[in-house]
Amino acid sequence: DTGVSQDPRHKITKRGQNVTFRCDPISEHNRLYWYRQTLGQGPEFLTYFQNEAQLEKSRLLSDRFSAERPKGSFSTLEIQRTEQGDSAMYLCASSSQPLYRGEKLFFGSGTQLSVL
């Protein structure tokens, strides 16, 4: 079990720039999740993939956010025209079974985004 890996660990960008984060889930997990966590808060759900299909999206995911999982393995999360309010920790998680079966999520260490 190599765990969920995320890259980069930290990203500093200027307002208005585009950023892209990558997540590599545990290899046998076909379910992948993105969450966002701001200081002093719990993680907030952004989106969910089953294999390459993006099946669920939160209202938090504005038009500036796009996530892909082209081959059902790694995933990317892109934020266009970043705003200071986008500053947060972006967490990726994966699982082999759906949540409604009581499955646990395996989280990565996250990408900390700072928008100046």
Added chain:
Amino acid sequence: AQSVSQHNHHVILSEAASLELGCNYSYGGTVNLFWYVQYPGQHLQLLLKYFSGDPLVKGIKGFEAEFIKSKFSFNLRKPSVQWSDTAEYFCAVNAQNAGNMLTFGGGTRLMVKP
């Protein structure tokens, strides 16, 4: 929409003290309930979960939680904490109508003094 409330944002205890962290959720239907923990410098990991059956569930490191459906609660307990339990604890709920969305509480930072 479902929501999760954790009553204590910060808790400071001495070693060997007993711990109870409160968690309440707002959803009247079937739920799966989780407690996740984040130790300093580490990623979030599962402490314990309730899926069905016995409402008293036991997790790793001597933690347990009790699901009380009538109170919409899933409080976390440990009879005797250790310095190594210093971490942030998150309660989370997956409601039946919420697909694969996990809703987290705001977290409780626990500091255990040696």
